[in-house]
Amino acid sequence: MTHLQAGLCPDTVEKSRLELNENPDTLHHDIQQVKDMIITRPDIGFLRTDDEFILRFLRARKFNKADTFKLLAQYFQYRQQNLEMFKNFKADDPGIKRALMDGFPGVLQNLDHCGRKILLLFAANWDQSRNSFIDILRAILLSLEVLIEDYELQINGFILIIDWSNFSFKQASKLTPSFLKLAIEGLQDSFPARFGGVHFVNQPWYIHALYTMIKPFLKDKTRKRIFLHGNNLNSLHQLIHPECLPSEFGGTLPPYDMGTWARTLLGPNYTDESENMYTSYNMMHLGNSFDSSVIQHAPHYMKRSQSVMETSALKHENRDDDNTQPLLALD
Numbered sequence: 001m002t003h004l005q006a007g008l009c010p011d012t013v014e015k016s017r018l019e020l021n022e023n024p025d026t027l028h029h030d031i032q033q034v035k036d037m038i039i040t041r042p043d044i045g046f047l048r049t050d051d052e053f054i055l056r057f058l059r060a061r062k063f064n065k066a067d068t069f070k071l072l073a074q075y076f077q078y079r080q081q082n083l084e085m086f087k088n089f090k091a092d093d094p095g096i097k098r099a100l101m102d103g104f105p106g107v108l109q110n111l112d113h114c115g116r117k118i119l120l121l122f123a124a125n126w127d128q129s130r131n132s133f134i135d136i137l138r139a140i141l142l143s144l145e146v147l148i149e150d151y152e153l154q155i156n157g158f159i160l161i162i163d164w165s166n167f168s169f170k171q172a173s174k175l176t177p178s179f180l181k182l183a184i185e186g187l188q189d190s191f192p193a194r195f196g197g198v199h200f201v202n203q204p205w206y207i208h209a210l211y212t213m214i215k216p217f218l219k220d221k222t223r224k225r226i227f228l229h230g231n232n233l234n235s236l237h238q239l240i241h242p243e244c245l246p247s248e249f250g251g252t253l254p255p256y257d258m259g260t261w262a263r264t265l266l267g268p269n270y271t272d273e274s275e276n277m278y279t280s281y282n283m284m285h286l287g288n289s290f291d292s293s294v295i296q297h298a299p300h301y302m303k304r305s306q307s308v309m310e311t312s313a314l315k316h317e318n319r320d321d322d323n324t325q326p327l328l329a330l331d
Contacts, residue, residue, distance in 0.1 A: 002027050004055055008151050012115070016155045021063040030058055030065070037069040044076050059154045060192035071192060078190035082182070085138055091265040095135035096142060100265060102127065103258035104136045105143055110253070112244045115156035116196050117147055120256060122248075124166035133179045141186055144193055146265065157194030159240060163248060164203040172206050177213065184217045199236060200228045201249060 002024050005013060016022040023030075031054050038046050054072065061067035079086050091097060106120030119140075126136065147153055187193075200207065208228070215223065229236045233250040245251025263270045 004051060005151070008155070012152055012155050016059065019062070020059050020155065022059065022155075023063075027055075030063060031055060033065050034058065034068050034072065037065070038072075041073060044073055045080060046072070046076055056148055056154045057192045060194055071190070074190045075192065078186060082186075085134060089138065089142060091142065092269050093138075095132065096139045097262075097266065097269075099131050099136045099139035100143075100262040101259065101270070102131060103256075103262075104131065105140050105261065106256050106258065107143065107147070107261040107264075108244070108246070108253075108256070109260065110244060111156070112159055113241050114196065115152060116159050117153050117156075118159045118161065118240070118244065119143070120246075121160070121162045122258075123162055123164050124168075124171070125258075126167075126171060128171065128174055133174065134182075137179075137183050137186065141191070143261065143265070144187075144191060148191075148193055154192070155194075157196045159197050159199070160195060161199045161201060161236075161240075161249065162203075163201045164207050165201075167204065167207070169204075169206055172204075172210060175210060180210070180214050181217055184214065188217075188219065188222055195222075195225060197239060198222075198226045199240070200226070201233070201236060202231060203228060 004027055005022075005024060008016075013022075013024075028051070031051050034054050034057070035049060038049060054068075057068045057072045057075070058065075061071055089096075091100060103120075103122060103125055106122070108118040108120065110118075112118055144158075147158070187195075200211075203211075211226075211228070218226075227235070227239065236249060237245075240249075242251045243253070246253045246256040248255060259270070
């Protein structure tokens with residue numbers, strides 16, 4: 001095992017060998033082959049080319065050198081073509097900070113049964129007067145940049161669950177084709193992460209329509225990893241065990257605390273509101289210094305509480321209901 005595999009558990013090393021074609025004996029040679037391709041594209045500013053960085057792209061493309069280089073090039077091209085998105089690209093940027101504090105994204109501390117990190121998006125909590133779609137996308141991309149530093153996650157990958165409960169038609173109207181295309185390009189085509197599944201839960205009819213609209217932008221491999229569960233939590237649990245999930249998704253874990261991941265990235269700056277304003281999430285996560293009746297009447301709290309209760313009820317209602325199954329299956 002080389003130093004580039006240090007810290008990996010034996011099972012992950014074996015998984016990478018079998019699934020990703022990773023060979024410790026040729027690892028440095030594989031990386032050098034990708035580096036040799038970089039000099040053929042002087043038009044692209046490859047701002048980072050160290051071994052550890054290139055390795056995550058090799059793992060994302062199962063050590064296919066041509067596909068690896070294509071992904072690496074697209075990673076930097078995407079950033080060069082969207083310079084404003086990556087200006088001040090750090091957690092304490094005001095826009096990114098607001099999105100993180102409002103739970104975009106949520107990141108569960110525990111992994112799923114396949115060792116994958118689970119990311120959550122509670123769509124209805126998007127306050128469009130507070131967070132732009134671009135800032136939410138920036139917060140997600142920044143979070144992935146932090147998470148992908150973990151060698152285990154480079155190999156095991158990620159799961160994304162989007163809860164569409166209470167997501168209004170008005171909110172959906174702001175998801176324009178150009179925004180959705182930008183997100184797909186950033187996540188599918190330009191980032192070295194392995195997504196084992198994207199799960200839609202409680203999606204209304206207009207989200208089905210949006211999904212139909214973005215299908216042409218999705219690769220076949222991506223389409224096969226998108227599941228539309230509707231209200232059927234049983235179909236979700238067939239792919240992600242309940243003991244890995246919070247109660248919002250019929251799991252055995254407590255309800256998700258929206259401040260968990262924000263506190264991880266922001267640290268002591270978490271409660272430092274430079275705009276001198278408190279949102280409902282700030283109130284919920286600043287402890288007991290606020291009156292509970294005020295907190296319980298905050299708009300986001302009401303959305304989350306209603307979603308939890310409805311989801312719990314649907315869990316029992318659909319326990320034996322097999323009518324709403326994922327529309328697509330994994331390879």
